[in-house]
Amino acid sequence: MTEPLLSVRDLKTQFFTEDGTVRAVDGISFDVYEGEIVGLVGESGAGKSVATSSILRLVDSPGEIVGGEIEFKGETIFGLEEGDAGELRPRDEMLTETQMRKRIRGREIAIIFQDPMESLNPVFTVGGQLREFIEINRDLDPAEAKEEAIDMLREVGIPAPESRYDEYPHQFSGGMRQRVLIAMALACQPDLIIADEPTTALDVTVEGEILEMVTALQEKYDTSFIWVTHDMSVVAEICDRVNVMYLGEIIEQAEVDDLFYDTKHPYTSALLDSMPRPDKTVDELRPIEGVMPEAINPPSGCRFHSRCPEAREVCREVHPDLRDLSDEGEATHTGACVKHDAFDVGYGDSPAIETETGSGFSAGLTETGGEAE
């Protein structure tokens, strides 16, 4: 297999607050290969945005990346080593802040946020901003950059780009503004685009159109994406591979079809049951019971045990790591749930525990054991 474009290993990012240390990202590892769209999915507060800002080294105080490694195209975005006195210090080869600012952010790794008004200046025309961005980042003269800007606007499906070039952000609809940001992200021909819930605020039809456009552009330019969302239907629509996050951890990792049809983690199942799915008409959507606990003092054992319909005593005690659960010859599919044989910690003999799943004891569900689908 070729080297990944981006590789994240055991990344830990924490916020040091008055109430305690928030373990926002708590030891996640994942890869992004060239030309693929990798999903980062989970409920609000799971740590998705902190994970993506860590990749760009944009975590602000009181937050800090405290451990792990981030490699991008063979270069070190983040990495620590032990110093002479046993202290942890940045590795020599770690990219400097200037390199991050001048070369990586926006150019090699672009980011698209949920709210386009955060990235677009209301007092300048849309075309002017796009042109200037292209001029600065691609060393083109103003006329060439303008031509390129108009081409990009056309590329992302903005009708009559020549005339809309001179309009201001407020004259664009939410969906059109989001298209402009996608044009801006693509303009520097980055290797990787990080999209943090860019379609969440849009209505479903507009969202669908944008996802379709992104899929087409992705194929054309072969750009890699990290797509952050809490919505499994978005995952189904555009992702190749998926990482499911819960309370700072990745609890399941698989190709998109395997995640949907051979789900290994009860949290992933709960997420799937709580959302409308394009491939399935369900009689009733079931919201996930309870709320995600605080990331300051995460529950012992499996962090999901307090909400899990399949939780047993052992789940309160054993903190599961992410293990390979794929059958031979299948694409890698990892999961962090001790109900699987790969863990062998006595789940089968462990008594069920009371959880927040409504009915008190989850007897009916535990009867059927692990793999019932």
Ligand SMILES: Nc1ncnc2c1ncn2[C@@H]1O[C@H](COP(=O)(O)OP(=O)(O)OP(=O)(O)O)[C@@H](O)[C@H]1O
């Ligand atoms: N500046 C901050 N100070 C303290 N805690 C923070 C800060 N930023 C994020 N957190 C905490 O880090 C955790 C992860 O937050 P994050 O924004 O990454 O979640 P998310 O998965 O992106 O959620 P959403 O879907 O709502 O965007 C949360 O517990 C959040 O409260």
Ligand code: NI
């Ligand atoms: Ni977020």
